[in-house]
Amino acid sequence: MTTHDAFDRQVVSWFEAERPTAAPEGLLEAVIDRVAATGRRRGWVVVDRWAWRRAAAIRTTLSIATAIAVLAALLAILVVVAGILGSPRPAPPFGLATPGRIAFDTAEGIVLSNADGSGRVVLVAAGGQSLSPTWSRDGLRLAFWNRADDAGPWSLDVIDADGSSRATLVDGVRLRVQEDAFHQPSNLSWSPDSRRIAYAADDAGGTSIFVATLGRVGAERLTEPDLYAALYPVWSPTGSVIAFQSGINSTLRIVAADGSGERQLSSLTGTLFWPDWAPDGSRIATAAADENFQSDIYVVSADGMQVRDVSTNPGFESSPAWSPDGRRLAWAREPPSGDDRAWIVVADTDGGNAIEIRVSADYAPPVWAPDGSRLFSYEMAEDGTFDAILVLDPAGVAPVVRLPATGSIGNSNWQRLP
Amino acid sequence: MLERVLVERAMGGDRVAFNELASRWVNRLYGIATLILRDPDQASDATQEALIAAWRDLSALRDADRFGAWLNRLLVRACHREARRARRRRVVEVAEAPLDSRPGRDELPGFLDRDQLERGFQRLDVDHRAIVVLHHLEGFSLAEIGEVLGLPVGTVKSRLHRALGTMRAALDADARVISIDRERIA
Numbered sequence: 001m002t003t004h005d006a007f008d009r010q011v012v013s014w015f016e017a018e019r020p021t022a023a024p025e026g027l028l029e030a031v032i033d034r035v036a037a038t039g040r041r042r043g044w045v046v047v048d049r050w051a052w053r054r055a056a057a058i059r060t061t062l063s064i065a066t067a068i069a070v071l072a073a074l075l076a077i078l079v080v081v082a083g084i085l086g087s088p089r090p091a092p093p094f095g096l097a098t099p100g101r102i103a104f105d106t107a108e109g110i111v112l113s114n115a116d117g118s119g120r121v122v123l124v125a126a127g128g129q130s131l132s133p134t135w136s137r138d139g140l141r142l143a144f145w146n147r148a149d150d151a152g153p154w155s156l157d158v159i160d161a162d163g164s165s166r167a168t169l170v171d172g173v174r175l176r177v178q179e180d181a182f183h184q185p186s187n188l189s190w191s192p193d194s195r196r197i198a199y200a201a202d203d204a205g206g207t208s209i210f211v212a213t214l215g216r217v218g219a220e221r222l223t224e225p226d227l228y229a230a231l232y233p234v235w236s237p238t239g240s241v242i243a244f245q246s247g248i249n250s251t252l253r254i255v256a257a258d259g260s261g262e263r264q265l266s267s268l269t270g271t272l273f274w275p276d277w278a279p280d281g282s283r284i285a286t287a288a289a290d291e292n293f294q295s296d297i298y299v300v301s302a303d304g305m306q307v308r309d310v311s312t313n314p315g316f317e318s319s320p321a322w323s324p325d326g327r328r329l330a331w332a333r334e335p336p337s338g339d340d341r342a343w344i345v346v347a348d349t350d351g352g353n354a355i356e357i358r359v360s361a362d363y364a365p366p367v368w369a370p371d372g373s374r375l376f377s378y379e380m381a382e383d384g385t386f387d388a389i390l391v392l393d394p395a396g397v398a399p400v401v402r403l404p405a406t407g408s409i410g411n412s413n414w415q416r417l418p
Numbered sequence: 419m420l421e422r423v424l425v426e427r428a429m430g431g432d433r434v435a436f437n438e439l440a441s442r443w444v445n446r447l448y449g450i451a452t453l454i455l456r457d458p459d460q461a462s463d464a465t466q467e468a469l470i471a472a473w474r475d476l477s478a479l480r481d482a483d484r485f486g487a488w489l490n491r492l493l494v495r496a497c498h499r500e501a502r503r504a505r506r507r508r509v510v511e512v513a514e515a516p517l518d519s520r521p522g523r524d525e526l527p528g529f530l531d532r533d534q535l536e537r538g539f540q541r542l543d544v545d546h547r548a549i550v551v552l553h554h555l556e557g558f559s560l561a562e563i564g565e566v567l568g569l570p571v572g573t574v575k576s577r578l579h580r581a582l583g584t585m586r587a588a589l590d591a592d593a594r595v596i597s598i599d600r601e602r603i604a
Binding site: 030 | 437445453458462469470474476477478533535551582585
């Protein structure tokens with residue numbers, strides 16, 4: 001085979017990876033059965049059109065283009081080595097980035113894995129409970145909840161991506177409404193500068209939104225205690241405000257990063273679970289349910305003036321997640337019937353061109369790869385925990401990759417790299 | 419037994435000999451059809467149809483040494499028919515991929531490049547896909563591909579060039595989009 005450049009080799013490698021090693025079972029038998037029942041056509045004497053001779057010469061010439069490709073490869077190797085030897089570079093906080101490893105909790109502890117299952121390591125070994133690993137926006141650290149046993153308060157810890165420099169930022173945290181329903185406390189939301197972490201916690205008979213800061217012990221309370229539970233804080237990509245869900249009518253609210261200016265963002269009520277900001281901070285997506293608990297996906301402008309229902313399915317839909325390029329939304333949809341817990345929908349941000357990926361996934365927010373090439377959801381086990389992470393192609397073309405994650409609570413996410 | 423001997427016996431009506439030929443070729447044909455059609459069920463049907471057509475029309479083959487090329491010709495024809503019959507499904511049901519569980523390997527996944535190659539490849543019609551697969555994976559020369567497809571060598575060469583250009587353009591276009599977006603964010 002003659003290959004002229006790196007692209008040809010890439011194509012060949014891809015073909016070799018994609019080619020099945022064997023025909024499916026039963027195909028040969030089917031052929032044999034049909035041959036037994038098939039007659040032959042009469043042979044006609046025709047001029048033979050198949051006379052040819054296989055080419056024997058193979059030319060190998062080191063062209064200028066090949067020399068340039070070799071030099072470029074050597075230079076790339078030098079750059080990679082320099083990168084490895086140097087300090088880790090931060091990723092951009094929003095928008096497209098290179099996918100790193102997926103962090104998720106399991107019965108073993110906090111695990112890191114590439115999306116194809118390679119490079120699996122236990123970063124934090126189980127000793128009590130360590131949950132909800134959340135990558136900083138720059139991809140350099142993980143924040144997670146930790147406690148020594150199955151009961152009692154939590155500490156908010158951070159650790160570097162290589163497992164070093166573990167530190168406790170906050171101790172004694174509880175969020176009973178989340179622990180009761182989801183076996184874990186709050187989600188963790190990093191600020192765009194990867195210096196602060198927002199979370200919800202019990203406080204004086206209600207719940208409040210708090211912010212912890214790297215390098216400091218303790219947290220700052222941003223909102224007054226809400227008797228009806230302030231939940232799901234999500235830092236805006238602008239870094240100036242935090243959105244969260246709150247109040248007796250479960251509305252969407254925002255508060256400035258310094259705790260000032262708390263207000264209701266829109267008239268939408270019945271909001272459910274995690275809202276998610278568009279990567280440019282211009283809009284926020286959320287699920288909201290009516291009195292019959294039928295929930296749709298809504299996109300709200302950052303000033304709250306525009307609210308648009310982007311899901312047309314009559315059933316229950318929740319947990320929207322923006323693609324990193326801001327061009328698509330993914331969310332969970334209840335199947336009309338059957339054994340699957342939830343399907344994953346991928347659509348344009350106005351709900352158009354929707355694709356329904358029918359795997360038995362979960363209502364937890366789908367998590368996009370930082371380059372938008374994949375997203376993952378979860379497969380639920382009998383005991384209500386998750387036993388696998390399902391890595392999906394948003395176009396629904398490539399096969400699903402199933403990463404074992406026995407005992408996972410969810411709230412996993414994908415590292416961003418430069 | 420030499421393939422040539424099997425072919426000659428099959429040409430004479432020996433079903434057992436043909437079944438032996440089928441068992442030798444079925445995996446390879448299925449692999450090629452899968453790459454061309456990108457659908458395992460369609461590939462299975464195309465492979466079966468190609469082998470049945472080979473049995474039915476074997477009398478038309480005058481030179482047993484050309485059985486392989488002739489069989490590939492039948493396969494490409496069958497792939498054309500399958501592609502015409504195929505309908506695009508809006509709701510997708512995905513298969514599960516095998517897991518890469520090699521310890522210690524810490525490379526980043528190349529999903530993006532593979533996806534871009536896939537998308538570039540899907541822009542090609544059956545003939546262009548067949549040319550790329552037969553040339554790059556099966557090692558056929560341009561002349562051999564021309565005989566398989568009944569095309570002049572020059573036509574094969576230009577179609578191969580065009581097909582690879584289409585795939586390369588898909589890679590380059592997506593790389594430019596990512597590059598531009600990163601510059602905006604920075």
